[in-house]
Amino acid sequence: MIALDRCCIHTITTKPWALPEAVEKYAAAGVKGISVWQNATEGIGPKHAGEIIRGAGLEIVSYVRGGFFPHTSSAGRAQAIDHNKKLLEEAATLGAPMIVLVCGASPDQSLDTSRNQIREGIEAILPLAEKLNVKLAIEPLHPMYAADRSAINTLGQANDMAELFKSAHVGVAVDVYHLWWDQDLEKQIARCGANDNLFAYHVCDWKVNTIDLLNDRGLMGEGCIDLKKIRSWVEATGFNGFCEVEIFSNIHWAKDQDIFLKEITEAFLQHV
């Protein structure tokens, strides 16, 4: 049985709420962690956002999201690197220990080429990440996002990439939505942990009749992912960090978010 003090929520999950409201509600519900999407700090700034969050007693788990390194033009790639450096500075100002990388892909070039550009992008920002002590978590994305969101589509590929750097500041974010189908998942989670690369664990659910490729994720228990089994694999590595609830859902965003938050905490206790 998992307790709510392992629960972190991504601000995007309750998108209709501005950051101060989300922070107040999460804390009141007994949630202990928050992962901050960049849009949530707009108009507030990362420094003040960090103060609001710490003032409510919440722990900042990650800043979301960097990456998107591949581009067919070198100018596009340089711009992406600059943008990621800016995000690292923001993460440090916010007080986030980690940035999640949605690595990117370009439909106008091969996935191999995109993967090379991802490696180059991480190489280019790693010195700043180390200097600021902000970790980089490579998040493999579901193969249905291979066209333009990520050329890293399995945990095996994310492990390969992370291990190249031999840095305590480069690891992996494991998200059940992207990875649940993979026959190698247990093995790759063990490998990730054995290399000290398991930086983050994200939960939601895969709805059997998914109607939208981006914004129809399920609340835990609404779908077919065996969350308890996957968490047991994650914890077998020694991971005892937050389980981060990250749900993009037009259906859930359309609800009263107080009701949704109550559903989240109940689902967390029951299904994660």
Add this chain to the structure above:
Amino acid sequence: MIALDRCCIHTITTKPWALPEAVEKYAAAGVKGISVWQNATEGIGPKHAGEIIRGAGLEIVSYVRGGFFPHTSSAGRAQAIDHNKKLLEEAATLGAPMIVLVCGASPDQSLDTSRNQIREGIEAILPLAEKLNVKLAIEPLHPMYAADRSAINTLGQANDMAELFKSAHVGVAVDVYHLWWDQDLEKQIARCGANDNLFAYHVCDWKVNTIDLLNDRGLMGEGCIDLKKIRSWVEATGFNGFCEVEIFSNIHWAKDQDIFLKEITEAFLQHV
């Protein structure tokens, strides 16, 4: 440069056309092969459907689709096996040399369990397939269909399954839509060919902004799949069979199908 005499079209691709019309139009367009979906024979029967097709000079490439073996109940699994035997009889009557298997999955059990039930299902129908001389082509489906359509989501898994049987009547259907993202694709195509298991090759395209998980496939050239590269891998195994155009698309089905057929043959010559 590929010629139209390597072009086969799945009847579902031009769903608004009944079989006799599709046959007449395909033949007139210079297409030489047809893969027949079960619904296309309804009201005609497999025997007469076969006569219509051969009468127009078209070759029947496959009958679509068997499979869907996994169920949580043994009664459901037995029913699936019976249904597949009926499909095999229909394929033999039609004159189709092969059935495509969409293997199935159940969201109420693990993918491992579903894969075991798929193996048992194929075992149960293989004697009849051999007797009728109808091949079984295991089609790995994209991971986004793992909840309820297929627990076999990579070519590696399909190869594993096919190789278990050591039968000339069990092999694999390679469909670019399901497999294009896989970093191991070239290697797994070579393995499939080396084991004489490459039974079929299906083409369409992956649209960058896919709006529907089922019925938004792209015409070749509309998306980001490097079709010529994948065909080169397929042909490096010695495969010189049909390239089967299989497109499910609400957008294309809504068009004048004569115009769509012209687009298909042009796209085939230009992009496959």
